[in-house]
Amino acid sequence: MAPEAGASLPQILLTLAAILAGAKLVGELAERVGQPAVLGELLAGVLLGPSILGLVHPDAPWLGLLAELGVIVLLFEIGLETDLKRLLGSGGTAATVALVGVALPFLMGFGVGEAFGLPRLPSIVVGAALTATSVGITARVLSDLGRLQDAESQVVLGAAVLDDIVGLVILTIVSRMVAGGEVTLASVGTTTAIAFGFVAAALLVGRVVVPPLFGLLARLGNPASLAPMALALALLVSVLAAQVGSALIIGAFTAGLLCAPTAQRHDIEQGVTRLGHFFVPIFFVSVGAAVDVRTFANPAVLGIGVALVAVAVVGKVLAGFAPVWFKGRKLVVGVGMVPRGEVGLIFAQTGLASGVLDAGLFSAVTLMVIVSTFLAPPALKALLGPRPGRPGAEAGGSASLVSEA
Amino acid sequence: MAPEAGASLPQILLTLAAILAGAKLVGELAERVGQPAVLGELLAGVLLGPSILGLVHPDAPWLGLLAELGVIVLLFEIGLETDLKRLLGSGGTAATVALVGVALPFLMGFGVGEAFGLPRLPSIVVGAALTATSVGITARVLSDLGRLQDAESQVVLGAAVLDDIVGLVILTIVSRMVAGGEVTLASVGTTTAIAFGFVAAALLVGRVVVPPLFGLLARLGNPASLAPMALALALLVSVLAAQVGSALIIGAFTAGLLCAPTAQRHDIEQGVTRLGHFFVPIFFVSVGAAVDVRTFANPAVLGIGVALVAVAVVGKVLAGFAPVWFKGRKLVVGVGMVPRGEVGLIFAQTGLASGVLDAGLFSAVTLMVIVSTFLAPPALKALLGPRPGRPGAEAGGSASLVSEA
Numbered sequence: 001m002a003p004e005a006g007a008s009l010p011q012i013l014l015t016l017a018a019i020l021a022g023a024k025l026v027g028e029l030a031e032r033v034g035q036p037a038v039l040g041e042l043l044a045g046v047l048l049g050p051s052i053l054g055l056v057h058p059d060a061p062w063l064g065l066l067a068e069l070g071v072i073v074l075l076f077e078i079g080l081e082t083d084l085k086r087l088l089g090s091g092g093t094a095a096t097v098a099l100v101g102v103a104l105p106f107l108m109g110f111g112v113g114e115a116f117g118l119p120r121l122p123s124i125v126v127g128a129a130l131t132a133t134s135v136g137i138t139a140r141v142l143s144d145l146g147r148l149q150d151a152e153s154q155v156v157l158g159a160a161v162l163d164d165i166v167g168l169v170i171l172t173i174v175s176r177m178v179a180g181g182e183v184t185l186a187s188v189g190t191t192t193a194i195a196f197g198f199v200a201a202a203l204l205v206g207r208v209v210v211p212p213l214f215g216l217l218a219r220l221g222n223p224a225s226l227a228p229m230a231l232a233l234a235l236l237v238s239v240l241a242a243q244v245g246s247a248l249i250i251g252a253f254t255a256g257l258l259c260a261p262t263a264q265r266h267d268i269e270q271g272v273t274r275l276g277h278f279f280v281p282i283f284f285v286s287v288g289a290a291v292d293v294r295t296f297a298n299p300a301v302l303g304i305g306v307a308l309v310a311v312a313v314v315g316k317v318l319a320g321f322a323p324v325w326f327k328g329r330k331l332v333v334g335v336g337m338v339p340r341g342e343v344g345l346i347f348a349q350t351g352l353a354s355g356v357l358d359a360g361l362f363s364a365v366t367l368m369v370i371v372s373t374f375l376a377p378p379a380l381k382a383l384l385g386p387r388p389g390r391p392g393a394e395a396g397g398s399a400s401l402v403s404e405a
Numbered sequence: 406m407a408p409e410a411g412a413s414l415p416q417i418l419l420t421l422a423a424i425l426a427g428a429k430l431v432g433e434l435a436e437r438v439g440q441p442a443v444l445g446e447l448l449a450g451v452l453l454g455p456s457i458l459g460l461v462h463p464d465a466p467w468l469g470l471l472a473e474l475g476v477i478v479l480l481f482e483i484g485l486e487t488d489l490k491r492l493l494g495s496g497g498t499a500a501t502v503a504l505v506g507v508a509l510p511f512l513m514g515f516g517v518g519e520a521f522g523l524p525r526l527p528s529i530v531v532g533a534a535l536t537a538t539s540v541g542i543t544a545r546v547l548s549d550l551g552r553l554q555d556a557e558s559q560v561v562l563g564a565a566v567l568d569d570i571v572g573l574v575i576l577t578i579v580s581r582m583v584a585g586g587e588v589t590l591a592s593v594g595t596t597t598a599i600a601f602g603f604v605a606a607a608l609l610v611g612r613v614v615v616p617p618l619f620g621l622l623a624r625l626g627n628p629a630s631l632a633p634m635a636l637a638l639a640l641l642v643s644v645l646a647a648q649v650g651s652a653l654i655i656g657a658f659t660a661g662l663l664c665a666p667t668a669q670r671h672d673i674e675q676g677v678t679r680l681g682h683f684f685v686p687i688f689f690v691s692v693g694a695a696v697d698v699r700t701f702a703n704p705a706v707l708g709i710g711v712a713l714v715a716v717a718v719v720g721k722v723l724a725g726f727a728p729v730w731f732k733g734r735k736l737v738v739g740v741g742m743v744p745r746g747e748v749g750l751i752f753a754q755t756g757l758a759s760g761v762l763d764a765g766l767f768s769a770v771t772l773m774v775i776v777s778t779f780l781a782p783p784a785l786k787a788l789l790g791p792r793p794g795r796p797g798a799e800a801g802g803s804a805s806l807v808s809e810a
Contacts, residue, residue, distance in 0.1 A: 009473060010644045013653070017640035024630040024637075031627070062470055068414060221436055224682050225429040231683065232429075235422035239415045248418070274679030277629050278636065 012062055016282075018055050022048050023281035034386075036144040038137060039377040041281045045288020058289040063282070070283030071136055072252040073276045076234040078139045078157070079256015080269055081148050084203070087158050087257075090151070093323040094158030101159060101319030101337050102166050105130035108311035116304050121177065122361060125351040128174045129365050130312055132167045134341025134373065135160035135249070136283070141377045142336070145384050151328040156336035159319075161253060165195045167343055168247050171350065178354040191245060198246040199254055202237060206258035214262045226264050227271020233259070290345055291370050295363035304360075305367035312372045313338055332383050339376040344369035417467055421687075423460050427453050428686035439791075441549035443542060444782040446686045450693020463694040468687070475688030476541055477657040478681045481639040483544045483562070484661020485674055486553050489608070492563050495556070498728040499563030506564060506724030506742050507571050510535035513716035521709050526582065527766060530756040533579045534770050535717055537572045539746025539778065540565035541654070541688070546782045547741070550789050556733040561741035564724075566658060570600045572748055573652050576755065583759040596650065603651045604659055607642060611663035619667045631669050632676020638664070695750055696775050700768035709765075710772035717777045718743055737788050744781040749774035 007015070022044040030040030048056040056063065087094075109130035113123025138160055142153045172191045176183050210233070217229055234255040241251025259268055296302060320334020348365040351357035357365065412420075427449040435445030453461040461468065492499075514535035518528025543565055547558045577596045581588050615638070622634055639660040646656025664673055701707060725739020753770040756762035762770065 009470065010647050010653075012470060013473070013477075013640045014644045017637040017644070020633045020637040020640075024634050028622075028625045028627065028630060032625070037627075062467065065414070065417060065467055068418070072418075217433075221433045222442075225433060227679065228425045228683050228686070229429050232422040232425040235418045235425075239419045239422070242415050248415075271679050271682060274632065274676050275683055277676060278633050278680055281633070 007060065007062070012060075015056060015063075016066075018048060019044075019282055019285045020278070023285050027281065034381065036141045036377040036381055038140045038144060038284055039374065041284035042288040042374065044281075045285035046291050046293065047288075048285060049289030049291060051292040051294050056285065056289045058286050063286055066279065067283040067286040068248065070276075070279035070281070070286075071249055072234055072238055073231070073272060073279045074136055074140065074283065075249045075252035076231070076256040076259075077269075077272055077276055078135075078143070078148075079253040079258075080260050080265065080272065081143075082154075082157060082253075082257060082260065084257050084260065086154050090154045090158050093155050093326045095162060096323040097155060097159035097319050097333060097337065098162035098166060100322035101133065101163060101316050102131040102170070104318055105312060105315030106170075108315050109308065112304065112307045112311055116307070118361070121356050122351070124177065125174060125347065125356050126308065126361065126365060128170050129340070129344050129347035129351070130308065130315065130368070131163070131170055132340050132343035132347060133160045133163040133316070133337050134339045134343050135164055135253075137339040137341040137373055138336050138376065138380075140280070140284075141380050144377075145381060147384055150332075150384075152332040152336065155323075155326065155328065155333050159333070159337060161250070163337070164247060164250060164343065165199070168195055168245075168250075171347065172245070174347070175350060175354075178350070178356050194245045195250075198241055198244050199250060202240070202251070202254045203257065206237075206254070207261075210258045211262045214259070214264045214268075218264050218267075223264075223267045224271070226267045227275065230255075230259050230268040230272060231275065287341060287345070287373075291366065292363075295359070296367060298360060298363070301360045301363045301367070305364035308364055308368035309371045312340065312368050313375065316372075329383070332380070335376060335379050335383060338379070339373040340369040341373050344372070412465065412467070417465075420461060420468075421471075423453060424449075424687055424690045425683070428690050432686065439786065441546045441782040441786060443545045443549060443689055444779065446689035447693040447779065449686075450690035451696050451698065452693075453690060454694030454696060456697040456699050461690065461694045463691050468691055471684065472688040472691040473653065475681075475684035475686070475691075476654055477639055477643055478636070478677060478684045479541055479545065479688065480654045480657035481636070481661040481664075482674075482677055482681050483540075483548070483553075484658040484663075485665050485670065485677070486548075487559075487562060487658075487662060487665065489662050489665065491559050495559045495563050498560050498731045500567060501728040502560060502564035502724050502738060502742065503567035503571060505727035506538065506568060506721050507536040507575070509723055510717060510720030511575075513720050514713065517709065517712045517716055521712070523766070526761050527756070529582065530579060530752065530761050531713065531766065531770060533575050534745070534749050534752035534756070535713065535720065535773070536568070536575055537745050537748035537752060538565045538568040538721070538742050539744045539748050540569055540658075542744040542746040542778055543741050543781065543785075545685070545689075546785050549782075550786060552789055557737040557741065560728075560731065560733065560738050564738070564742060566655070568742070569652060569655060569748065570604070573600055573650075573655075576752065577650070579752075580755060580759075583755070583761050599650045600655075603646055603649050604655060607645070607656070607659045608662065611642075611659070612666075615663045616667045619664070619669045619673075623669050623672075628669075628672045629676070631672045632680065635660075635664050635673040635677060636680065692746060692750070692778075696771065697768075700764070701772060703765060703768070706765045706768045706772070710769035713769055713773035714776045717745065717773050718780065721777075734788070737785070740781060740784050740788060743784070744778040745774040746778050749777070 023041045026044040027037035027040035031037050047053055050057060106127040109127035110123045113126045138156055142148050147153050169191045173183055173188055214226065217226060234252050237255040238248040238251035242248050259265060316337040317334035319337055321330045348362055348369065352362040428446040431449040432442035432445035436442050452458055455462060511532040514532035515528045518531045543561055547553050552558050574596050578588055578593060619631065622631060639657050642660040643653040643656035647653050664670060721742040722739035724742055726735045753762065753767055753774065757767040
């Protein structure tokens with residue numbers, strides 16, 4: 001009943017209908033040509049976005065909220081499917097990939113900035129934008145391909161989560177530099193400790209509190225209540241994470257890890273997966289809609305953009321080879337780290353909003369984000385081959401007319 | 406990423422967590438004491454709302470959007486479970502209940518206004534607020550009790566839908582009177598024809614278009630896509646309904662009727678029901694949060710409020726007895742028509758916003774809406790008894806630890 005600021009309620013509902021239908025249709029088409037559905041959803045976002053059809057405006061507050069719910073649901077689902085012991089077991093490998101995957105792209109991006117004659121601060125922001133990994137996109141592709149439980153996937157997920165935590169530390173530091181603030185070793189240490197400490201503390205407390213809590217809820221009554229309660233937990237942990245200086249998506253992933261060992265995991269997963277079918281595509285469409293394809297007409301933008309794409313891919317792929325002791329396919333790990341997605345766009349937007357990046361540099365960074373994001377799904381698909389047949393695997397396969405249990 | 410106007414994103418997410426957890430917890434408690442879950446969700450809204458805890462503000466735009474999605478999902482679900490042939494079969498009975506259930510409460514409410522010495526226009530608005538039936542609340546209670554397929558429920562649903570259409574016509578006319586505009590027989594006729602014509606036209610066109618459309622989608626690929634596509638259809642039909650002068654919820658119900666005979670109904674229902682577990686409680690919490698319990702401290706408000714409650718109950722219960730030929734339990738039909746819910750609140754708000762109702766009269770009408778809404782669920786429960794055992798019935802029962810298929 002309450003009208004939405006800016007757009008009227010019917011307009012919002014119509015846009016939402018277009019997002020859902022567009023994401024599902026282009027997603028299905030992507031699967032028909034052998035690509036992960038998420039690629040189609042990103043493309044649907046580009047098509048619906050301001051630079052082509054102009055139906056979806058990625059900065060509308062209502063879309064921001066629904067997209068944020070989408071990425072929270074997605075990371076919660078991923079956490080729910082993650083075995084914490086296996087994740088910690090691949091911790092050394094993942095940490096190596098993450099650290100090399102931050103250091104190499106940062107240095108290479110900074111080098112590209114210097115080579116193109118940029119001042120110091122823009123070069124740092126460009127380098128920082130290259131450090132991110134979009135855990136959402138990689139995890140979604142691995143899930144679409146039915147590969148979440150592979151050894152390579154565990155390393156990629158662990159490294160991508162670490163990368164998100166490290167990325168936040170870098171974002172905090174870069175934001176302070178951009179604002180002209182003082183960056184001391186102590187402030188960097190505090191930011192880092194908070195980011196990692198939150199996950200550790202939440203896991204320690206939650207492992208004790210969460211399973212009995214859901215056991216009690218299950219005895220209280222209705223199994224249909226479990227998924228909404230789990231989502232409430234995910235929202236709570238997400239906000240706590242953001243409040244202590246970590247990120248919403250880290251909190252959502254942690255909440256998923258907490259619900260994974262509960263006896264009610266199956267009921268939670270059933271409900272949250274259906275919710276994800278609705279919310280998650282909204283997130284990917286909004287990421288796609290943030291892309292303005294018109295900015296690529298400028299040759300200067302294209303030049304530095306192509307250089308950034310090259311170091312974006314090379315830097316992360318090399319990081320995949322850093323843990324020399326790892327027995328799995330190192331190329332899969334490296335390629336899995338390539339997509340920058342929304343995290344890269346946040347760096348670009350921070351730079352643009354503060355004036356450190358001009359419109360051209362912003363476009364070049366955006367080009368790097370888009371190409372790396374769009375390159376990874378088909379590359380992973382080509383490396384990993386078709387989805388292995390797994391009865392009872394999560395939805396997302398291409399089996400037609402098969403009703404889900 | 407985009408901050409929400411007014412409240413910050415973390416605040417919104419935290420409020421949403423409180424709404425989900427509160428609705429589920431108080432809903433479960435309501436079921437434990439033998440009441441429908443919706444009663445608990447309404448109570449959770451009152452508790453969380455501005456007059457008690459102050460955590461949920463019912464006029465926040467984001468909450469309005471999520472609540473609107475909730476009522477659209479709910480009415481779509483109800484339409485999906487409705488057999489159009491049976492609904493039309495009880496058409497004469499339903500139409501009689503609806504028309505008497507509009508005329509009697511209107512005249513009685515107008516009479517109360519005259520008796521308390523109100524001017525003509527406020528008396529008309531008060532009478533109009535008494536005509537509404539909240540199809541959402543009644544349908545949800547019948548669904549909670551597993552009674553949607555009963556003969557009485559079909560009459561109540563049919564009458565409540567007609568009532569919503571008639572209510573819109575009345576709202577349009579009253580709004581015109583309140584604005585000082587001219588109300589002619591021709592304008593009333595046009596408004597009525599549009600409201601009924603939309604449903605008829607949508608059903609005629611949709612019955613031809615929708616089943617092959619979903620057949621094509623099912624062949625295209627993923628059954629997980631069907632529910633989001635059905636929701637996109639529901640949003641589209643809802644907006645079309647609103648655009649031609651009918652209401653969003655009428656469109657959502659119509660879209661459900663259209664999907665009911667498709668071969669993919671089961672997949673659609675599975676997905677949309679899970680979505681409903683999330684969105685529908687948000688709607689009922691927001692209805693509950695619109696209640697300000699503090700206004701009832703005024704004795705003058707209480708006097709006219711109690712008189713309105715009496716005619717609200719008596720008028721609709723008598724309407725249940727109007728179709729003398731109906732073989733079912735007429736008292737169930739009458740009580741099913743009692744809750745005014747959000748529709749009554751819209752009348753009250755229109756009156757308040759235009760200045761026709763002062764704060765006291767607004768509170769009296771609100772009291773009528775609350776009591777009628779809170780009275781109906783336990784009364785129906787008492788009349789209908791416990792939920793009949795139906796294997797594979799929709800979620801909402803109290804079987805614990807039983808995982809849903």
